[in-house]
Amino acid sequence: MYTILHAVLGYFFLLLTIRVLSRRPGAQLTPFEFVIVFLVGGVIILTTVGDDKSVTNCVCAIIAVVLLHRLVALLRSYFPRIGAVVDGAPLVLLEDGQWRKQVMDRMRVDDTDVMAAARVKGVRDLTGIKYAVLERNGGISIIKAEQP
């Protein structure tokens, strides 16, 4: 029973911790972020499994976490607000040649991050961008400005 309880607590605490870590632009895990994922995951395992290293305990813990994940995914599909809490929501960084400074500062994104995403789309400079959107997964979507 303690394993299930610890797994549930661990899941939600990990969800909260990872969620409040701001999305990093680029959508890819950097080595710096790998450290967080492995270290936090390892610490959560310690309390979830505890002294009981039996296969039964391990299987129960995995099933509990998977069921919980499924439940959160189900709730997310029914209630968009839960989706926004769990995954975040897209945010516009640049609109019609105007930076959204508050969003940029709070999400710790700068113009070089936006330009990096723009180059992938073949955009040469910032004036060639109509919209830049920070997506839920941390990726930056670029909508090109129409050429005169």
Add this chain to the structure above:
Amino acid sequence: MATPMRTVPVEDSVPKVGNELAVGEDLSFQRKWWVFERIVWTLFVLVVVLDVAGVFGRGPAANAHMHTPDGAMNVRYERIERFSTPSIMTIEFGRTAVRDGKIQLWVSDSIVKELGNQRIVPQPLSSITGDGGIYYTFPTTDSPDSVEFALQPSKPGVFHFSLRVQPNTATPGTGAASPAPEQLQARVVVMP
């Protein structure tokens, strides 16, 4: 015959930016989330500071000490323990605790049950249950002497424990009974 796939017409349901780009941005939610994030980070910092101070155990604020007025016992323990985590409770005895070359210590049941006593160093000469606890007898050649209890709490919660020794203050040859032993009581919080 196969059942046809159910389809629904596409609606322009995702909110737009600039009336042209469907993003689904929700700035009012995002502002509330940023406030929530600040609160969480503040709490995280507070938790780390309190943890370093030992408020959750294993630190300066967790260390406690108590003694009997006659100096028979001086106890160092952790007032905040952690579930299933080892700790040491040290009991130092004064001269008044020694009777006939022995020290008889009584500890309440909670030391063994809830606080999970694993071993005692040095090993007692005998251990007898009684009075809601256990009497341990330790041989001693000199005083002050000390005994260590290795504790490992078996469950989280708030627990009380008591300790006492039979003091050696009876007047020899008079037949006068020893005074009532001084009892020490303490509360231990076991963090989950």
